[in-house]
Amino acid sequence: MSANDTTTVLVIGYVWPEPRSSAAGGHMMQILESFLEAGWHITFASPASIGEHKADLRSLGIDEQAIELNNSSFDSFITQLQPDVVLFDRFMMEEQFGWRVEKHCPDALRVLETSDLQSLRDARQQQLKERLKADPDPDDFSELFAPELPQIFQQMSATDLAQREIAAIYRSDLSLMISDVEIGLLTEQFCLPPALLHWCPLMLDAPDAFRSFEQRAHFLSIGNFRHAPNWDAVLWMKTTLWPMIRQQLPSAQLHIYGAYTPPKATALHNPAQGFHVLNWAEDALQVMSAARICLAPLRFGAGIKGKLVDAMLCGTPSITTPIGAEAMHGDLPWPGAVESSAQALARAAVQLYQDSSAWHRAQAAGQALLAARYDRRLHGPALVARIEQCREQLVQHRRDNFTGAMLRHHHHKSTQYMAQWIEAKNRTA
Incomplete structure (x- = not known):
């Protein structure tokens, strides 16, 4: 040539x-x-x-x-x-x-x-189904996330x-x-x-500036509803994780955005519980920048997760599972928390939502991670x-x-x- x-x-x-x-x-x-x-x-x-x-x-x-x-x-x-x-x-x-x-x-x-x-994603989905069939306890998935x-x-x-x-x-x-x-x-x-x-x-290109801790409010979850891991995460939040967070933060609000929202998802919308299903976001980075915490409790999946990279781009700390964080941070610290049970995820989410110093440390970790792996x-x-x-x-x-x-x-x-x-x-x- x-x-x-x-x-x-x-x-x-x-x-x-x-x-x-x-x-x-x-x-x-x-x-x-x-x-x-x-x-x-x-x-x-x-x-x-x-x-x-x-x-x-x-x-x-x-x-x-x-x-x-x-x-x-x-x-x-x-x-x-x-x-x-x-x-x-x-x-x-x-x-x-x-x-x-x-x-x-x-x-x-x-x-x-x-x-x-x-x-890989399909195999993990089958593992989750088998785990829930054998043990319907919706809380601790440490063994599911552990396989080498x-x-x-x-x-x-x-x-x-x-x-x-x-x-x-x-x-x-x-x-x-x-x-x-x-x-x-x-x-x-x-x-x-x-x-x-x-x-x-x-x-990705490195971001310039972010909204401050004080300018932000609420929890956010985002993802295409046609993607099975996202829908499973929404169900887990609705039935288990979100009630735990609301018990400790009674006025907390969770905003869930997703493309191609099916009726089964909109049926979960419940403002009285602070659980808002808000359909597709015209500008995902804008709504992510307004949130204080990104929730991504993925119980199965593969690849790397765009929502968690978007959170870093917006300076928004995230709470996720080992499946969510897989292949995303190498040896660098996670910009938020990685936990394997609903109780631990809820505890980390509440702590990070309230602790300005820990929140800013997580935000800084996200910027280091973007520069190291996604330039x-x-x-x-x-x-x-x-x-x-x-x-x-x-x-x-x-x-x-x-x-x-x-x-x-x-x-x-x-x-x-x-x-x-x-x-x-x-x-x-």
Whole structure:
């Protein structure tokens, strides 16, 4: 590639990015912005319907293209585009379109944006269900949060979801991992080559100033209601955690914001209990900046949590679980508290809500954490450099990944024939 050539990128999105609805949408926009800063030309394509909070990609100079599943019109589209890099957003898009990309653009670098390991999140959700079935006590989840990587591997490895997801990682030339804990899980337990993975956390700019302790009030929880861990956290707060906090702070108020609020969530709205379900926040950072404490009592999940990074950006201390804090702070202190039981979470929330000195120490810890792990000026160029390095060494890179080549051979053939059968069936229907 000469210095005058412009790298062409095709992103195949599971959904159209909604940065104000989810951390996954925000992370996708950060990746796109890194590509734009490198001078790359981007086309974003998706088979999904357009959501109400979709980002305006065209205003950024990004082309948009609607595509269809199981339709050869994609073949004509990608043959004409001839991208240098194809980014699959979530492994399901690699499953659907990987064989078409390889067939029509064999020299394009294939990158997978995992967002988080869905198979890990699913395994933890099953563990929670089993724990609640065996012991309905809603308070202490220390044992649930304690398993080491070998135990998590045992839970995941036999599942269909893990086998599909990790096969897609093998088939891709490079997979973007938002969590370094998940990188450890993949390399140490699933034995994936580190050369196939790249740590790409949320990429952020440092904030300027914050509202003071005295200017803030209330507790806040925020997250897309379509995301199962968020909904579970709301239920746990409603039934267990929030009554404990209100017992110690009778006038406390909890404001819960979430995109795509279902009726089952609005039914929990109860101002008399200080429990307010307030639908989608037009500006998440604005409402986070007005809150004194962010509550994120996640009992399962994966990746890193956008709501907790937003809290740091706003100088808002947070109370969460080991699942919430996983992969987010390394060896640095948490900007708030990390606890494993409802009683400990409630105690920490009340103490931090009332203690101005502890609150300011937590706020300062959040700023140190942002600078150490989430600096856009470091991670954006590092992502671009890793992709360029893989492109330059693509032949050898693929030769070293024989397992991926083998999986592509068998999976892509079966997927191709299934897709062609579905397309033919649709034409005759």
